[in-house]
Amino acid sequence: MWGGYNRNSRLADAPIGYNQAQGSSVSLPNVSDPDQALADITYQQYQDYVTNFQDYEKELIEKATTDTSLIDQAAEDAPEATRVAAESQRRSIGRYGANLTPAQAQEMNRSVQRGGQLSLVDALTNARVAQQEQNSALLSNLINIGQGLNRSALGQLGSAAQNQSAREQAYSSARAQSKASTIGTIGALGAAAIMFL
Numbered sequence: 001m002w003g004g005y006n007r008n009s010r011l012a013d014a015p016i017g018y019n020q021a022q023g024s025s026v027s028l029p030n031v032s033d034p035d036q037a038l039a040d041i042t043y044q045q046y047q048d049y050v051t052n053f054q055d056y057e058k059e060l061i062e063k064a065t066t067d068t069s070l071i072d073q074a075a076e077d078a079p080e081a082t083r084v085a086a087e088s089q090r091r092s093i094g095r096y097g098a099n100l101t102p103a104q105a106q107e108m109n110r111s112v113q114r115g116g117q118l119s120l121v122d123a124l125t126n127a128r129v130a131q132q133e134q135n136s137a138l139l140s141n142l143i144n145i146g147q148g149l150n151r152s153a154l155g156q157l158g159s160a161a162q163n164q165s166a167r168e169q170a171y172s173s174a175r176a177q178s179k180a181s182t183i184g185t186i187g188a189l190g191a192a193a194i195m196f197l
Contacts, residue, residue: 063138064135064138064139070130086109
């Protein structure tokens with residue numbers, strides 16, 4: 001069966017492919033209208049896409065154009081990193097028993113704040129670049145999948161068109177040969193009749 005498609009039971013019930021149990025190849029069913037069979041299969045493939053993939057594809061496109069999760073996470077993580085750095089600096093000062101003057105303590109706090117702001121700016125900048133790359137990669141993958149399917153479909157349609165053209169040429173050639181053969185036979189019969197008289 002073609003994807004569970006049962007529009008034409010004669011086509012749907014026919015075995016297709018390789019029969020492993022018997023170890024032999026099973027032939028495809030005869031199709032009286034290849035154009036209609038191709039149209040039916042193409043329509044069913046489109047219906048399968050709409051049912052199984054279209055909503056998911058739309059979600060991925062939406063995500064690729066609006067996702068800011070990396071940037072949001074960087075904005076949350078940067079203050080925590082600043083806090084950890086400040087506590088580490090205080091522990092180091094306490095560990096070595098250093099006594100800071102009020103001016104030194106104030107300057108140390110300013111230094112930590114400047115470092116925190118620089119860390120936040122750096123984290124957000126890197127997150128924006130990473131987010132843009134991730135979103136672009138997702139869109140590129142979706143485009144590549146779509147183009148691959150399109151190339152495959154166009155290749156199959158081109159092959160079907162070539163096969164149809166070849167069939168039409170073979171039919172025209174066979175008609176011309178039949179006509180020439182008929183005329184030759186009539187001519188030979190006519191010549192034989194004249195000679196007989």
